Amino acid sequence: MLVQQYYQNERFVPDKEMDACGLFGVMHTGGVRFGGQMAIDAIKNMKVRGSGLGGGFAIYGLYPKYKDHYALHIIYQDKNMAAKKVVEAFLKKHFYVVFDEEIPTNPDIHLFAPPLAWRYFVAPQKGSAEENIPDDEYVISKVMHLNSHIDDAYVFSSGKDVGVFKGVGFPEEIADYFMLDKLYEGYIWTVHSRFPTNTPGWWGGAHPLSILDWTVVHNGEISSYGSNRRFLEMHNYYCTLHTDTEVLAYAVDLLMRRQELPIEVVAKIFAPPMWEAIRQMNDNDKELYTALRMTYAPLLMNGPFTVIVAHHNEMIGLTDRIRLRPITAGAKGDLVFLSSEEAAIRAVCPDLELAWTPPGGEPVVVRLNTRDHLQSLNKSI
Amino acid sequence: MQSYLLSEFIVERREDRCIHCRVCERQCANEVHLYDAELDRFFSSEKDCVGCQRCVTLCPTDALYVRPRLEDYRPNSSWTRDKMQNLKKQAATGGVVLTGSGNDKPFRVYWDHLLLNASQVTNPSIDPLREPMELQTFLGRKPDTLKIEFSDGKAKLGSELYPNVMLQIPLVFSAMSLGAISYPAFKSLAMAAKEAGVLFNTGEGGLPVEMRDEYADCAIVQCASGRFGVDLDYLNCARIIEIKIGQGAKPGIGGHLPGEKVSDYIAQTRMIPRGTDALSPAPQHDIYSIEDLSMLIYALKEATNYTKPVSVKIAAVHNVAAIASGIVRAGADIVAIDGIRGGTGAAPLATRDNVGIPMELALASVDKRLRDEGIRNKCSVIAAGGIRSSADAIKAIALGADAVYIGTAALVAMGCTLCQKCYTGKCNWGICTQNPFLTKRLNPELTSQRLLNLLRGWGHEIQEMLGGLGVNAIESLRANREHLRGVGLEEWELNVLGVKGAGE
Numbered sequence: 073m074l075v076q077q078y079y080q081n082e083r084f085v086p087d088k089e090m091d092a093c094g095l096f097g098v099m100h101t102g103g104v105r106f107g108g109q110m111a112i113d114a115i116k117n118m119k120v121r122g123s124g125l126g127g128g129f130a131i132y133g134l135y136p137k138y139k140d141h142y143a144l145h146i147i148y149q150d151k152n153m154a155a156k157k158v159v160e161a162f163l164k165k166h167f168y169v170v171f172d173e174e175i176p177t178n179p180d181i182h183l184f185a186p187p188l189a190w191r192y193f194v195a196p197q198k199g200s201a202e203e204n205i206p207d208d209e210y211v212i213s214k215v216m217h218l219n220s221h222i223d224d225a226y227v228f229s230s231g232k233d234v235g236v237f238k239g240v241g242f243p244e245e246i247a248d249y250f251m252l253d254k255l256y257e258g259y260i261w262t263v264h265s266r267f268p269t270n271t272p273g274w275w276g277g278a279h280p281l282s283i284l285d286w287t288v289v290h291n292g293e294i295s296s297y298g299s300n301r302r303f304l305e306m307h308n309y310y311c312t313l314h315t316d317t318e319v320l321a322y323a324v325d326l327l328m329r330r331q332e333l334p335i336e337v338v339a340k341i342f343a344p345p346m347w348e349a350i351r352q353m354n355d356n357d358k359e360l361y362t363a364l365r366m367t368y369a370p371l372l373m374n375g376p377f378t379v380i381v382a383h384h385n386e387m388i389g390l391t392d393r394i395r396l397r398p399i400t401a402g403a404k405g406d407l408v409f410l411s412s413e414e415a416a417i418r419a420v421c422p423d424l425e426l427a428w429t430p431p432g433g434e435p436v437v438v439r440l441n442t443r444d445h446l447q448s449l450n451k452s453i
Numbered sequence: 454m455q456s457y458l459l460s461e462f463i464v465e466r467r468e469d470r471c472i473h474c475r476v477c478e479r480q481c482a483n484e485v486h487l488y489d490a491e492l493d494r495f496f497s498s499e500k501d502c503v504g505c506q507r508c509v510t511l512c513p514t515d516a517l518y519v520r521p522r523l524e525d526y527r528p529n530s531s532w533t534r535d536k537m538q539n540l541k542k543q544a545a546t547g548g549v550v551l552t553g554s555g556n557d558k559p560f561r562v563y564w565d566h567l568l569l570n571a572s573q574v575t576n577p578s579i580d581p582l583r584e585p586m587e588l589q590t591f592l593g594r595k596p597d598t599l600k601i602e603f604s605d606g607k608a609k610l611g612s613e614l615y616p617n618v619m620l621q622i623p624l625v626f627s628a629m630s631l632g633a634i635s636y637p638a639f640k641s642l643a644m645a646a647k648e649a650g651v652l653f654n655t656g657e658g659g660l661p662v663e664m665r666d667e668y669a670d671c672a673i674v675q676c677a678s679g680r681f682g683v684d685l686d687y688l689n690c691a692r693i694i695e696i697k698i699g700q701g702a703k704p705g706i707g708g709h710l711p712g713e714k715v716s717d718y719i720a721q722t723r724m725i726p727r728g729t730d731a732l733s734p735a736p737q738h739d740i741y742s743i744e745d746l747s748m749l750i751y752a753l754k755e756a757t758n759y760t761k762p763v764s765v766k767i768a769a770v771h772n773v774a775a776i777a778s779g780i781v782r783a784g785a786d787i788v789a790i791d792g793i794r795g796g797t798g799a800a801p802l803a804t805r806d807n808v809g810i811p812m813e814l815a816l817a818s819v820d821k822r823l824r825d826e827g828i829r830n831k832c833s834v835i836a837a838g839g840i841r842s843s844a845d846a847i848k849a850i851a852l853g854a855d856a857v858y859i860g861t862a863a864l865v866a867m868g869c870t871l872c873q874k875c876y877t878g879k880c881n882w883g884i885c886t887q888n889p890f891l892t893k894r895l896n897p898e899l900t901s902q903r904l905l906n907l908l909r910g911w912g913h914e915i916q917e918m919l920g921g922l923g924v925n926a927i928e929s930l931r932a933n934r935e936h937l938r939g940v941g942l943e944e945w946e947l948n949v950l951g952v953k954g955a956g957e
Contacts, residue, residue: 082821082934082951293576295922296929298936306827331598337608346585360601360610366591366617367599370830374929375576394584394925396577 093279093291094121094265095399097380097410098420099387099438101445103259104406105133108252111261114409114416115243121291121412122265126278127246128238130229130287131258132384139233141170141193142211142284147275151188152224159218159225166214167194175237181249184240187275189228189250191235208284208329215283226276231285233384238264238278246278259440260387262380264289281321285383288324290317291412292377292397303370316377323371324381335381335388335437341368343393343433380410385440395432401445401452402427408438408445428452457541460499463522470516471495477508477517482879482891505872507881539802550802553875553885555702555794555839555861558806562794563813563946564845568955570936572923579925581916587926588912588919590856592693592833593617593762594786615786616762618692620856621650622912623927624846626904627837627860628675628697628766630656632710632719632731633798633875637895638867638884643668644897645904649912654858657681657697657708657733659722665690673764676753678707679733681723685756693787694753695764696746698737701795701838704768704809708733709799714878714887747783754784762786762833769793769815769838770808774822781823781832788832789858790815794839796861798885799876812838813852817950820853820932829932843914852950853932866907867900 096114100106111129115122135143144163148156163169175189196210205213215227229236237250243265247253264279280287294300294316301319307330309322320342327338341364345353350361365372376396381388389410391399402409402417403426409417414427430436430448438445464485473493477486483501486508488494502519509517526534539550572578579586593616600611626646631639633656646653647668654673659682669690676683677697688694699705710719710731720727740746750763764787765780767773777788792812797805816836823829836849837858846857865871868882875885883894919927922936930936938955939947947954 081948083947083953083957293923295572295576295924295936296933298933299929299931302824302932303830306824306829333599333601334603334608337601347587347589348585356607356609360608363599363610363612363614366614367595367830369591369595369926369928370931372926372929374924374926376923394579 093267094118094412095263095289095291095378095380095410096412096416097260097262097382097387097389099260099408100406101408101438101440101442102406103440105257105259107257108247108261110420111263112244112247112253114411114420115263115265117416117419118265118413119242121267122242123267124242125268126238126240126266127243128236128264128278128280129243129247129252130234130236130262130280130282130382131256132234132260132382133258134235134256135193135233138171138193141195142230142232143235144192144194144230145175145189145228145235146192147187147189147226147228149187149224149226149275155222155224156188156190158222162218163192163194166197168197169194176251176255177249178251181245183245183249186239186249211284229282231282234285236280236282236287238280239275240278260382262287262289262382262387277315279317281317283321283325286321286324286329287382288317288321288379290320290377290379292316292392293375294319294373294377295375296372299370300373320373320379335386335435337364339390339433339435340364341371342373343390344372345433378412387438389430389436391430391432393433400427400429401436401448403445410436454545456545458500458538459525460502460522462499462502462504463520464497464499464502465518466495466497467516470514472514474513476511476513480507480511480881482881482888503872503874505874505881506870551799551876552802552805553797553799553873554871555796556805560793560811562839563811563950564848566940566942567848567952568938568940569847569918569922571921576923578923579920581920585925586916586920588622588915590620590623590927591617592620592787592855594832595830597830616760618652618762620652622908623850623856624651624908624911625673625835625856625858626653626863627858628654628656628695629860630658631661631722632658632714634885635883635887635892635895636718637892637897637900640664640897641867641895641900641904642863643671644901645908646671648901648905649908651908652692654695658719659724660687660690661722677733678735678737679731681725681731688753688756691761693762693764694757695766695789696749697766699766699768699791700797701768701791701793701809701812702797703800703804704770705735706801706804707735716887719887743779743783746780750784764789766791769810769812771810773810773815774818777819778822778826778828781828786832787835788819789835789837790819792838795837812836814949816849816854817852821951843911846911847915847918847930848937850927851930851933851937855931863904863907866903867895
């Protein structure tokens with residue numbers, strides 16, 4: 073979620089939120105869509121990793137009927153209908169809205185201050201001055217405008233054929249509220265259960281955080297947050313949610329979408345090898361890794377973290393370079409799992425074929441129609 | 454004309470301890486101690502004492518005490534002792550009052566009002582004795598992005614990089630020229646820098662040809678307004694070339710090495726006739742504007758075939774942020790900012806004590822400006838002037854510096870006691886003098902070891918503090934002001950520093 077806001081002085085940038093969390097992700101590498109039961113049961117199994125102050129799901133392959141349209145999930149805090157009116161006028165002006173509806177919710181589930189949630193399937197309607205802007209950039213700029221200029225309206229997700237459902241509560245409560253197990257199918261499910269240590273939860277601050285079809289769920293505290301944030305500001309990403317996850321989401325967007333670096337390289341930027349290890353590499357790698365560390369030093373994510381990043385066709389798990397937060401991978405047939413705890417994987421897949429722990433800084437890359445995730449198996453500890 | 458000056462120091466000798474070995478007499482170039490063999494007694498000429506503590510340190514029986522003599526005039530908050538002394542000095546000579554080393558006035562030292570963070574619970578602190586703790590730092594321009602090529606599934610670097618220089622510890626010895634300091638002092642800096650994997654700065658006095666094979670690899674060579682010692686080989690042998698525009702101790706004015714100090718060796722290195730005054734003009738006379746600076750930057754890059762980063766060193770002055778931005782846009786790869794507490798071999802007292810601004814504030818605003826303009830990665834920033842400890846250094850890095858210059862701290866490690874008489878050429882510690890009788894007191898083998906110990910000690914301390922913050926690479930603290938908090942500062946100061954108050 074992007075919000076563009078500029079603080080005249082850094083003193084007034086609010087403190088970042090700190091949280092510890094449970095993560096889970098599951099993907100069918102054959103692209104077969106399945107329901108949410110596994111994701112929900114797995115995260116329920118890790119209940120102590122959350123505190124009921126935030127939970128959420130990202131689902132890929134969610135809207136096959138509208139897969140060529142940007143799916144905007146927008147929430148109106150306090151069910152503010154005035155905000156909805158402004159947003160819809162804005163959408164009408166800048167997009168073709170092909171379909172919109174309230175996101176169905178279960179009235180029997182009572183959550184803390186639930187907002188009104190609405191989804192819009194849209195195509196860009198560019199003015200003559202905007203014709204040359206690529207669709208993705210266009211959508212991002214409009215989303216940014218909505219988030220920063222209209223009070224009480226937040227865009228939860230804005231990608232094609234993907235959606236984010238999140239809120240304040242345990243993730244299984246969020247799932248029940250949005251009836252995820254009954255209504256939706258997808259080929260990637262990522263889940264997050266949140267344990268904030270310094271702020272009460274709010275609906276916008278729950279994970280996953282998303283830009284276009286990129287979503288990020290994250291566990292950890294990034295001690296390099298200030299360095300990362302200030303570097304990203306130079307590239308016009310303004311961190312206003314003040315979560316570590318946000319810097320990760322923007323860094324992923326900058327490196328993977330804008331600069332088109334592959335995840336294997338991006339993982340080595342976020343969690344680079346030690347200089348001592350680089351010294352012992354062959355000349356080619358030494359040159360590459362030295363250049364990466366030199367150029368992208370401000371994007372080194374330092375401190376404990378585990379992250380699951382997803383976009384279409386790909387789900388990626390990564391821990392920090394000295395592995396201060398856990399991640400376990402598992403596989404059975406075409407299903408690949410990433411989780412904070414192995415127990416959660418086994419809870420939903422008792423006949424697991426493979427389970428392994430990737431080393432710090434080594435990404436597990438799960439790709440559609442490949443066995444790329446097994447590369448990290450060879451390096452597992 | 455008779456001087457009405459009072460002595461600055463009281464020299465006390467405990468006769469019951471003195472064994473009349475006459476070390477004090479031999480060590481004092483100011484001839485404070487005089488031994489009368491007939492009377493078998495010492496006399497002190499207190500008015501000549503500069504308080505350098507050389508005799509005190511070397512006295513084998515601890516018989517000597519040298520203390521500042523502070524309270525002889527009637528106390529007066531406005532007309533302080535040093536103000537009155539300076540008036541008397543000036544009345545006697547009609548000259549400009551000179552001084553050496555850095556500003557000693559009680560301007561706020563911001564380092565002492567900034568506190569570092571540490572990890573508790575939500576993230577673990579890291580023990581540098583057990584785990585890697587990386588201080589490696591690159592100086593130079595960084596690209597916006599890298600091109601990575603893949604062949605046979607193997608990633609390969611596809612972009613060409615700007616020249617960068619790696620430091621093992623983000624510390625660099627400040628510019629101290631041969632001529633201002635003695636050859637053994639100069640060589641000690643070079644030796645320690647080489648051993649520690651950092652750099653030393655030659656200052657504007659050139660780099661002796663016979664040192665180039667061994668030490669050019671860790672040298673920053675300066676191209677200053679006097680252009681002393683600059684030729685193609687000098688530029689090409691070094692790692693970094695620095696254009697010196699200004700110096701924190703004396704912003705806006707040049708330098709003057711008196712002819713008496715220009716010995717054969719120094720004359721040769723500086724490429725000037727022996728015994729002539731080496732005058733560095735206040736401005737560089739080919740730089741009267743930012744575009745002129747750009748031309749010099751690119752002239753130096755052309756001369757070295759774009760293989761070396763070019764640094765521009767400026768004094769911290771009021772609009773330093775805008776100047777730094779212009780410097781980066783003019784093509785500099787490194788901007789060095791020297792604050793008001795930066796040292797000097799000689800400067801007019803009025804300038805040293807009254808011109809410029811503290812480096813902490815300058816650094817914070819330069820870093821912010823470069824980020825606001827999106828050009829921070831196009832250069833490295835080196836902070837200089839008054840870095841007294843590893844804590845100051847790490848705070849400078851948290852405020853936004855890539856590395857710090859240490860000058861005075863290195864001199865103190867070599868023996869300097871900040872007596873501020875560098876301009877007299879009578880340095881009893883053999884550092885800031887060309888008198889062979891004095892310079893031979895400094896043995897480069899031993900002195901470089903002291904400097905190396907200093908670098909290592911600071912390195913360890915920085916590692917400890919980094920680990921405490923829960924990061925294991927120095928780049929994760931760079932410009933990470935979230936890890937700083939201010940105490941006892943005014944609101945405007947916190948705003949300029951971009952740092953929250955403690956508890957905020």
